Amino acid sequence: MSTDVTEVRYCKICSLKSTHPGVVIAGDGVCNLCKLDVAGEMLAAYRYTSATYDEFLKAPPHPEAEFDCMLMYSGGKDSTFMLDKFVNTYRKRVLAYTFDVPFESVHAARNIDLAREKIAATFMLDRADDDIRRVMRAVFNRPQPDAPGKYLDEKLPCVSCRTFFVIRAIIKAYQEKIPYILICADPQQILTMESNVRQVVRSFCSVFGVSFATDLLGEVVEEILFAEQERLPKIVFPFIDLRHSYDPDTIVADLKAKGLYQSSPMETHCTLFPLLNYYSFRHFDCMFYKLNAASHQRAVRRNGAGARATFSIKFPDSLRLAEVEDRMKDAILALAAGEGDPAAHQKTLEGVFNDLGVDGEGARFVAGNFLNMRSLAQDLGVVLE
Ligand SMILES: [Zn+2]
Structure with missing residues (x-):
C-alpha cells in the first residue's frame, strides 16, 4: 500500500503515479508511457499483427472447413461492427462466439438479438458460470501481489476472466479446425494482448498452475501447449486496420444506421x-x-x-x-x-x-x-x- 512509500510522484502529463505497475517517472516529471519508451516494441507487435490481418483477408475458404474464422462476439459496438464487416463486406464464413459472462449486464443481449436477425453468421453461446467464478475467486484471493508489479498487473482480475473464455474459444477453434480467431480489441488494447494462442494458454497456466487449468478446461490444455504451430489457430486483431482512424462515435453511428445497435450508458458494465x-x-x-x-x-x-x-x-x-x-x-x-x-x-x-x-x-x-x-x-x- 502507499503508506510505506516515501514519496509518490505524479506524471505531470497524464497523472499516472510513480507507484503504478510498469510506470517509471523520469527526473523531468514525465512517465515512460508519455515518452513512448516502448515504441520499438510496439512497432514490432504492430508489424506482426498487420501481417496476420492481411494473411487472413487474403486466405481463400478452406474446402473442408465449415468456417473461415471465429469472431469473439460480445454484442458491444466494436465486435458488432467487425461481425457486420467480415460477413457482409468480406463474405467470410463466421462463427460468432459469445461467452455469457455472468457478471455482465444484460444490455449487450439486445444487440446480439439484432445481429442474429440481420447478419448471416452462425452464432454460438457458451457459458460456464461455476468455472468462471472459481477463476475470479482464485485471483481475488491470491496473496498480496509483488509491488510495483508489471504493466497491467492491476487489471489481473479482468484479464484473467477474459483469458479464461478466450481459451475456451481457442479450444473450440482448435477442435473444429477453424484457422483464425478474431479479437476486436481497440487499438490500445491490441498492444497489450498476446497474439499467439499457445502463449495465451501458457500465461494462464503460469498464473494459476497447469493442474488448475486442466481441471477447469480439460486435458486439451496440455495438447495445445505442445501442439505443432500449424495446427493452432491464429489470433487476428482486426482493429489494427483502423489504428490511425479508430473512432467509437463513427462506429456507433454506422451501426445505428444499419439498425444493428442500441447503446446504453451501462453497456459494458461489469x-x-x-x-x-x-x-x-x-x-x-x-x-x-x-x-x-x-x-x-x-x-x-x-x-x-x-x-x-x-x-x-x-x-x-x-x-x-x-x-x-x-x-x-x-x-x-x-x-x-x-x-x-x-x-x-x-x-x-x-x-x-x-x-x-x-x-x-x-x-x-x-x-x-x-x-x-x-x-x-x-x-x-x-x-x-
Ligand atoms: Zn505520463
Whole structure:
C-alpha cells in the first residue's frame, strides 16, 4: 500500500503515479508511457499483427472447413461492427462466439438479438458460470501481489476472466479446425494482448498452475501447449486496420444506421466493478480505469480539447484525475471495511462518477453497486482484507 512509500510522484502529463505497475517517472516529471519508451516494441507487435490481418483477408475458404474464422462476439459496438464487416463486406464464413459472462449486464443481449436477425453468421453461446467464478475467486484471493508489479498487473482480475473464455474459444477453434480467431480489441488494447494462442494458454497456466487449468478446461490444455504451430489457430486483431482512424462515435453511428445497435450508458458494465477497483486500489494504489483515463489526459495535453485517447472509453477533457482518484479510494476502502456512513459514500461516489463523465442516473446506479461490495464479495467467496 502507499503508506510505506516515501514519496509518490505524479506524471505531470497524464497523472499516472510513480507507484503504478510498469510506470517509471523520469527526473523531468514525465512517465515512460508519455515518452513512448516502448515504441520499438510496439512497432514490432504492430508489424506482426498487420501481417496476420492481411494473411487472413487474403486466405481463400478452406474446402473442408465449415468456417473461415471465429469472431469473439460480445454484442458491444466494436465486435458488432467487425461481425457486420467480415460477413457482409468480406463474405467470410463466421462463427460468432459469445461467452455469457455472468457478471455482465444484460444490455449487450439486445444487440446480439439484432445481429442474429440481420447478419448471416452462425452464432454460438457458451457459458460456464461455476468455472468462471472459481477463476475470479482464485485471483481475488491470491496473496498480496509483488509491488510495483508489471504493466497491467492491476487489471489481473479482468484479464484473467477474459483469458479464461478466450481459451475456451481457442479450444473450440482448435477442435473444429477453424484457422483464425478474431479479437476486436481497440487499438490500445491490441498492444497489450498476446497474439499467439499457445502463449495465451501458457500465461494462464503460469498464473494459476497447469493442474488448475486442466481441471477447469480439460486435458486439451496440455495438447495445445505442445501442439505443432500449424495446427493452432491464429489470433487476428482486426482493429489494427483502423489504428490511425479508430473512432467509437463513427462506429456507433454506422451501426445505428444499419439498425444493428442500441447503446446504453451501462453497456459494458461489469457487476464486479466495485471489486475490480478494490483490487487495484488495495494492491496498486490506483483506480481500475487509471490507464484509460491517463491515456485521455495524455491526448488532451498533446492535442487540445476534443482529442481522442486510443482507448474506447471516453473521459471529460477537464477531468482532474489525481484528485478524483483520491476521493474514490477513500470511499471504496471504507466501504470494503464496512466503515463510515453508506449514504455519504454513495454521495461521494456519485460525484466521482459525474466527474468521470457518467451522467446522473448512470452515476447513481454505479455508485449504488459499490454499497453492495461486501455482499458481492461474500457471494463470490472473496475475502476483503
Ligand atoms: Zn505520463
